[in-house]
Amino acid sequence: MSSSRPQWSKRSLTAQAMGHVDPITKAVVPPIHVATTYIRDEDNAYSSGYVYGRPDNATVREAEGVLAMLEEAQAGALLFSSGMAAATAVFQALNPGDHIVASKVMYWALRSWLMTEAVRWGLKVDFVETDDLDALKAAVVPGKTKMVWVETPSNPLWTITDIAAAADIAHAAGARLAVDSTTASPVHTRPLSLGADIVMHAATKILNGHSDVVAGVLAGAKVDEFWDKVASIRKMQGAILGPFEAYLLMRGMRTLHLRTAAQARTAMDLAERFSAHPKIARVLYPGLPQHPGHDIAARQMEGGFGYMLSIQLTDGEAAAIRAAARVHLWKRATSLGGVESLIEHRASIEGPGTPCPPDLLRLSAGIEAVDDLFRDLDEALRVG
Incomplete structure (x- = not known):
């Protein structure tokens, strides 16, 4: 008889917040950890794994674990204080002069940011109808395009971009593919399994589902230099989600x-x-x-x-x-x-x-x- 742990479905794992039980109280609801600082060991190390509240938090980690599981993200997930904070961190990890190709129809606030702040920072942005694969391929410049950003279904026309084909186009040119999958949710679409490098959600929306949390999340296909840079940007800019908001997000995701x-x-x-x-x-x-x-x-x-x-x-x-x-x-x-x-x-x-x-x-x-x-x-x- 096998002693291996059963492989529960994503639905079951999400409903039980990955099955977490508080080791002290035996509570089935994870506690909210609000501490901003942690005790050092006698040798000045941090054996608990926690140092300070700006880059890390135990409640946030709990929610990130559920999201990484849902997206099958080998690099894990990073929660941000908003969808915009999550999305812009991806572009901030690029270098001045890098070329971006993005969906012409997309969330208007991010589109506005790309047209103004991203350009001011030295990034070059072209907007195309990414559901038109010929137009997408023509816009991507090998060696210069570093990021292809696709929103599908795209807000508010709900156009559909072929994620697997877009990934092939991006990777052939040496670029990464990031997908805003807010509308689809991890229940309906898993962009990483289709070849995307990063998936973004405005967790404010269906992930939370109760209109009482502003949050964003990135999930990565693999840990590499770029993913580490995105994580560093969140740490240095203090863009992590708050513990109470992470608790509310976790509560919402259970359903x-x-x-x-x-x-x-x-x-x-x-x-x-x-x-x-x-x-x-x-x-x-x-x-x-x-x-x-x-x-x-x-x-x-x-x-x-x-x-x-x-x-x-x-x-x-x-x-x-x-x-x-x-x-x-x-x-x-x-x-x-x-x-x-x-x-x-x-x-x-x-x-x-x-x-x-x-x-x-x-x-x-x-x-x-x-x-x-x-x-x-x-x-x-x-x-x-």
């Missing part, structure tokens, strides 16, 4: 598999219903067969197509803004991935230069009854 499944089902149901709505010209959701990236999404996503969709209204921008103003169950708010469903006229938020169509409403499907969500938005669309 991750249940929430992602429920929210993806709701998003799919709504996408199908709205596809036949007379006030809606187009539904953007990778789960729909007519979506241009559906076949790739079906290949690299598992168990669903995510919780985000967008609709474009037949009567244009003014109608979209009016509809968002008339909902009751949907909440008009920025962000996504929480248990409550959110609606937003995205072009108004992003402002001039946005690639977001003015007639578009971005929808984040929560865990409410899908019939209620449909009826609420249907009524808002039909009024006026």
Whole structure:
């Protein structure tokens, strides 16, 4: 009879926070460690493995362990104080003059940072439609391009980039591939297993799922000089997540598999219903067969197509803004991935230069009854 430890599923490990039991109290919920400093040994060493709170924390390590397991990250995971802190650390690890190719449609705050701060630091950035592999290959310059940054599904049009193909293109040119997989979540997509070097999540979103934590995470395929540099940037800049926020994130992740499944089902149901709505010209959701990236999404996503969709209204921008103003169950708010469903006229938020169509409403499907969500938005669309 084998004495080896059973290989539990990711769902089981996540639900039990990797099965951690506090050795002192036997509590099944990991404690929150708030200490910022630790006792040295008599020989001045730190046998506990902890030195100071800025680069490291026991509660943060617990959450990072779950995330590394979910992403199958050999290098582990690093939690940051926000998704932006995590994403920008990747680019800060590059050198002045390095070339970056990034998705043209992506999270607007990071796109803005790349267009301003990254350029000011001496980085060269080109934005392309990364779902077009020919365009991606043409933009990557062997020997000069050091980072290819892909967001898939991309916010707010939910275009799909073939991660495995993008990895081949990047690696052939001597570049790394980083993937913003916030919308997919580790439940639906594992970019590292498809060839990516780094995966990023705005953990504020579906990973936490309760709209009460701002956090970001990077997971790495392997420990190398670049990964060590990213870790050093987090340490030196003090960008680590706080222990209470790490505890809340861990609490949220315990139900991750249940929430992602429920929210993806709701998003799919709504996408199908709205596809036949007379006030809606187009539904953007990778789960729909007519979506241009559906076949790739079906290949690299598992168990669903995510919780985000967008609709474009037949009567244009003014109608979209009016509809968002008339909902009751949907909440008009920025962000996504929480248990409550959110609606937003995205072009108004992003402002001039946005690639977001003015007639578009971005929808984040929560865990409410899908019939209620449909009826609420249907009524808002039909009024006026």
